[in-house]
Amino acid sequence: MSDSADTPTEESFEPTEPNTGEEFEPVQVFPDEETMDLRPGADSCTKCSTCDTNCPVAEVDDEFPGPKFQGPEQWRLKQTDDGDEFAIDDSIMDCSNCMRCDDACPSGVPLSQMHNEARGEYVDEQMSKLSTEYWRNRILANYRTSAWLASKVPRIANVAMNFGPARWVMEKTLGVTSEREFPAFATETFSEWWAAQGGAAGSRERAREARERRGEPLDADKKVAYFHGCYSEYNTPEVARALVRVYEHFGYEIVVPEQGCSGTPMFANGMLDDARRHAEVNVSSMADLVEEGYDAIASCTSCSLALRQEYPELFDIDGIEDVAENTFESIEYLRIHEDVRGALQDAEIGDELAEEFAYHAPCHARNQGLERQAVELFRDLDGVAVEDVGDSCSGISGTYGWKDEKYEKSMAIGEEMFDHMEDAESTTGMTECPTCSMQMEHGTGYDIRHPIELVAAALVE
């Protein structure tokens, strides 16, 4: 935490509003692709093919040329003398942006940055803005907008979205697979619940009570800004509520700043302009808070990865580096600052959750080195066992598995995980990623929980 928290707060500062004052002037690093210099990255590729052996798409689709081609090789082709005539290969749209290749490369080649850039260029310059594919992708990428709309009438939306004939039309006209069920919309969004709890003021109150109970100084510098993301806002507010309970239990004051989508689905669909619009809102509100001594936490691993890695790689927005350096995944942060392990060792769990969980580490958790934290954490919790179901990708990769033409591939990638889940002792799954959780449920019929829900059940309830 930065020590600026000790300095007196300026009167005008309002933790939950983005700063859109005059100083705020977002600039993109790469106003046009020609100036984006990824050469040092491309040159450090030793062609070892480690990235290719980590690519889940190349594993099921031999027409996909793989990350080495999408990254350093394609980038070099663009830089040659006739690079102007070089069109980005269509296959860039088959990359699911799981970012496994990026994590695997021993030479630090910025593969996902290269892919994101190539995908952006492809969509901007080569994809027809009148095509169904473009609009289908745009609708899927802007999930937040549809979810916001649906949340206004959740009960109707829940029925309508999964209404057979409507799904048939969506598949035929839009290319959204009818194999999947749309996730249910909650009848109360997280924000509605949070407001009813008294928002930031209520949280300050409860955090103080917890500190008193824990024998910590009442003015302890424990405050976090919660980036809840779209999914726990509209679909699984129980995850966000569990996070609030756990953090307040440890004496943290929470603020929930104004926020947009993290941009993950937009990066994956090459919609960099949409992503930038949202990033500006997010960085602006988070940067102010970081400056005030708050750390940013997210319960969705794709959101935390976007804030930590993709933002600074792709955009130049004031404060973006500070936000990246001070963003953490929700359980990771607790492990660094609190003795959660000790607390869980002393805890017991009620009958309902006392069972085995089949845990799948999302690719975007893996990229942050967090793939083992749930297994590790719950090892010491009586009555609970967590079994890692292996290191394969779940295959859904956000919007990827929703596309009609990608559905089969997505299920082929996921098959290994489904097999391992079925071999596991349990019938409840666990993961930090909302779309992985959809895929786990879809492939096995299991109920899926977020690890923070289990922490809440063990320590708070």
Next chain:
Amino acid sequence: MAIDSEVLVVGGGLAGVTSAVAAARAGADVRLVSYKQSSLRQASGLIDVLGYVGDEVVVDPYDAIPELHEDHPYRLVGVETVRDAMALFDETVDGYHGDHTETNALLPTHGGTVKPTARYPAGAAEGVASDDRDTLLVGFERLVDFDAPLAASHVEAAGAPFSADGVTITFPGDLQADAKVTRYAKLLDQNSPVAVDGRKVDTRSALAQRVASHLDGHERVGFPAVLGDDHTDAVRATLAEELGVAVFEVPMGPPSLPGLRLEDRLFEALDRSGARYEVGNPVVDYEGEDRIERVVVERNGSRVPYSADQYVLATGGLVSKGVESDREGVREPIFDCHVPHPGDRYDWFEDGVFDDHAFARFGVDVGSDLRPRGASGSVEFENLRAAGATIGGYDFAAEKSGSGVSIATGYAAGRAATEDLT
């Protein structure tokens, strides 16, 4: 607060995992942190202990160790430790053969050479060169790394006690020219239906059918090592059953599936040992003077402290960036431990590829306690030990000793760290 443990191992290759398992089994609370996947992705999956001393092929590595120079890592830890370390490997890592004897086995490789090695994956077992059954090697047209007819003639020329033939076939399903090795493995793992003459046939059966007509009395068939990843035993068993002969895999060059599978087995062993681990972020710094107090792990820009009582440095050699070189010199980047090297860069290399290059032996300088030593010979940190390719003074490629040194020094470092817990 910091994330803490008693022993912290830095690096997740063969050396790091072995030292973490050894320490956990000796009773320590262990955590392993590693940046990237290890050099096993490039290695063959064979566990070499000592294949050559000079130009001489080694029959029994334990017998030959005393012939090595006295600063060689094997001499530093001693023959008995090497034996104990291999016993730990045999006990904890599933799916390896060769522990029935102390002498080296001879295994054919994808280039058609025959290589002395101490342990080999179960998948390669039916291929050992001391066995006299006639052998058919099968290559796939688009998988250019393995030229089966050429490899077969090399194996025969190397004096193998059997006759070998090679044939090149098209892998069922007409894969693209640049299909990844993981693609072959996945098709066989899932036994997905592929189109053969307009009909859908399971991949394994389709492959067996293509090979059957070339069988011609051969008693065993060797394929490039792409026979599955998650279900390799089942893939081999199905092929063997349908062909009615023994089936084995020939270890391949990078990217290597047997290396990847070994990495999986190692991490399973680590998990069973009760050690904690995380992979994906580098250790970039440390705090402390004579003793290391904590190290700093960088996670996507944020710096997270990890503290421990004892540390093991197992970050690998030049390939894995455990040792770094540039025009200025050669360094160990985390703790800045001393790496002996000639001052003049032109002395790092010799003219011939297989000459005695200084760079092949670059690494930190350790004594028999495995603690890195400074230029003056004094211990750099009292609670730091090094293991594996980070250690200098041996040439794994020439000696064929890479995995063995990593296992032996990893084991010794993990045990010693546990004994030293305060």
